[in-house]
Amino acid sequence: MLTGSEEIAGIYQEFSKFPNPLKGWTGSQVSLKHGGKYCTIYSEWSQRDLERAEWVKFCREYIVFCDENSIVHTCPSGKCTELRGELLNRASPSGTLKAVLRGHTNKKGEEQQYLEIWSKTSKESSINLTALDKHGKVYEDDQFGCLAWSHSETHILYIAEKKRPKTASFFQTKLAFSAEEENYNSNKSKKCQKPVQGDQYLYWEDWGETLVKRNTPVLCVLDIESGNIFIMQGIPEHISPGQAIWAPKDTGIIFVGWWHLPWRLGLKYCTNRKSALYCVDLTGSECLQISSGVNSVRSPRLSPDQRHVIYLEGGNVKTHHQCYNLSLYNLDNKEISTVVKIVDYPIVDGFTGIYSSELALNCWASDSQRVIIDTAQRSRKDLIIVNSATGIVTSLITDSEAGSWTLLDIHQDLMVVSCSSPNCPPALKVGFLPAAGKEQGIAWVALDEAEPLPEIDWKILTFTPPFEQANPKFPGLQFESILLIPGHEKEVKPPLVVIPHGGPNSIFVVSWMLLPVALCKLGYAVLLVNYRGSSGFGQDSIRSLPGNIGSQDVKDVQYAVESVLKEGCVDSDKVLLIGGSHGGFIGCHLICQYPGFYKAFATRNPVINLVSKLGTTDIPDHTMVQAGFDFAPDQLPTPSVLTALLSKSPITCVSQVRTPVLIMLGEKDKRIHPTQGLELYRALRARSAPVRLLWYPDDNHSLSKVGTEADVFMNIALWFVFALDITNAA
Template identity: 35%
Template sequence: MENLFIYYLLRMMPTFLILTCLVDWKTKKIETLVDLVDKSTNEGFTGVYAYSLPDRCWGDNDKMYFHDCQKSYREIMRLDVNTKSISCITSDTEKGAYAVFDVFDGLLLGRYANPAQPMKIFIAELPSSSDGFKDIDFCEIATTTVSISDNIKWEVLPLKREDSSGYPYEALFVSPRVVESLPPLIVLPHGGPHTSSIADFFVWTTCLVGLGYSIVFVNYNGSIGYGQDFIKSLLGNVGTLDVNDVQFAAESLVKRGSVDASRVFALGGSHGGFLSVHLVSQFPDFYKATFVRNPVINIASMRNETDIIDWTHSVTGLPYDPKVTPTPDQYSKMLEMSPIVHAHKIKGAVTLAVGAEDHRCPPSQARELYTLLHAQGKDVNMFLYPKDCHPLMSVDTDADCYMHCVLLFNKYS
């Protein structure tokens, strides 16, 4: 017990700020091992964003291994707690989504995947202090009868809007490898907003691309993996900065001739649903239809129903004090940033998938949009899943959502 240390990740709100810290149990001194990174560079370390560490993460007495997102990828990171140096040790030639399951006896058990490659489990010898994984021994635990990589191609696109005060950002574009004509485009912004889309394997992506759709996942300003300034740039700017980032990514693909401009759709959940409804409202002639899951529709009305009241203040750039009721001006600002104020402009079809037990984005949010559009005679449908909550990830519900999404998009393709 002479040298007992505790290592932990410290998350500070309201923005996504994570520090890697050490506590000397004897002296009770707290020391920061990895500080915040305000700005990312083209190739440099962008900060720590991991929610947790593997149960066994020690390679030896002073080196810790864990996975974390760095821009549009998930990498394996090594932290030397003595020198406070942190580095990415995964291959520069095989980018994608790595994860650490376990570290023991000089070996690391992990996984690798990318949008065209289902998960592969691997065991690798821990590299020396100066090396990365030069020769990873991939040990697959399952095989497929069809090589998915023959049917899917993907790339990470660097983007920068000249008319924006935001930072350069990225989008992940996944599309069929062989097409007879330009494919339709599904625009899929992630939720959060302080999460990210990484180059990982997803069943929905594979199935939709298999049906001939291309998909763009946009890491708009506010996403994690690009530094703290990038995250904080969105606070007080939701509904404009993030919306225009996503729209610019979609228009860029149209301009370069990668997709069919007459068949563009929006798909998203939670804050991604918020963005999807904004997109089809603010750019009604650009989108044919949208499928949204448990979307945020009206931040002002959501404020007193959600289990994350502080979120409604954070994203709108307003101070939060649980002892104080928002002013009329503050409620007005929340409303002005919400897609409901633009919803009367929607021309395309809208389908809403809603979990009746969702306390994050309550069903009243989707119902508010459905009621408005139905009264206006718009093409709108809502499916309520009585036993599901925010993720809508029970097997039956996820499958049902997928089928309704495909039927909607196929109808207007």
């Protein structure tokens, strides 16, 4: 095992250099004079730059030569190029133009946003959106953001913050206020707003974790020829629009609208928010609600023939993530149908349902009938194809050595995918989609090679809870874990690091993850636990957890750990624990319920006290639902409910802790307020338990800034070395 700080830092530096693919798209196929065709594949990647302590985004391009529907040869086109200042970009449907949203800080330190139009040879135009002052900042996040070309390539659609009224103090000097009024009066024709006195500190409600300052999004349309920007009117005031696409023939805009009544609940990682599909015409005179609004919706995608819109639709489960229907809106007859239904209890080795957070921007085959989706299937991420006419689901990946697959793009039936495994970093592959009924015969060709890391093995373990731990309402449920084992020093059994995921309705899939692979290279075995309640195992598994947190999830993790220990491949006296968010909640329960079993615990932004969390989180409904109660925003929880919440909280049994605890908190966390971790820290300090607290003032719930993430890893690794030294000494 490696235990020195320089050795640990060296391992982290080595593996943090592997980039992650963000997106990709395929250019149109061009015919060659002497037969055959070729096209260009454009891809964007992110990479950690430890020296600059920031994420670096860069692009790679490839050329694919093909003959009919087979790939003849692929090669890179030029070198990687860093993308500086790009917030969003999108190629036009024909591929001849590209729109770029760019951020820039001027000499005065003011942030500016520009919308640029590029041709294949030069920049055609650049519009200073900030100077135009038509709206606030443009949204570039995954939740709301979009940058969509019209089918005619004459307009660009995007989403921005609604322009806020100017404000003035009650005590602003009369001269200054008169100047503001004079400016208002002279610009009435430009629809300037008169400053509002006393509203400088008015509270603007936002959409929570990672979506701060996202308050009132508006749909914006840029006319490329004139440079004019139009703010779409006619959208109901009780919804926030996002994920917008152009309607057929550019007659309107189809978008998702999220209700923000009675207030805005956190949206990040919460795909269950009340929402509906809408269509507004370009005049703003009519805004039609397409879906019922009973269930959540997201990711509308228009078919190539512009006759259907496919989208994801939730069910009646109130958890923040779940299994989803795949729904189809027929634009001809204005009818909605369900293509793929929610799977409650999957058959053994069968299709487990759709759990995607979003669909790829281009996910339709050229026949406008089949849709390609990447989704968790138990502990793997599979690539499936759905026939929208029949509802038949087929896996495109059979007997693959790669663990998980992600669709980046499909154009003219040429697919670009990313694939990786726990011991193999991401790489891109391309392949033509065969005709219907022959989908499993895809010949995948690698655009770049990624070799598996030597001396790291992995496998998926399946568990059936013992009879006494089975859920009586949902019997027969299984769960899984992913085990990474260092392949060297076979004569020495490695320590075991246990990591339950957060959520709790998220999942670990067998893909490339920096923390587990770096720990494995340091000499640790790593167990990633997908306890009952994880996504990818059917809706019944998700339904089984609410009301049973702190019990069912904790017992599943402990059962998985003890099962691995019985195999004798790891050191049973050196078991360590990592957990963040709900994983931290589980971890705190584990060190309380099994005192001394875990030799060290490292936790990021843990849930400690469900009662105090209720009033400080951006998702109070999550607390109530997972604890087994209904959430009523207009009612206070009763004393009996508060008692039940407290009884499920690990803070109540902290006196039993015998494990050294490292706590890492993000000051800007709106999901799990850092006071949760402070409660744990103070409770342990009061009992003279070994504890260390790290406070990151510029980070939020995920602690994912490059500098933060590196510091977190180093401190976890050294904390484990410290704990194992104590164990060895004893």
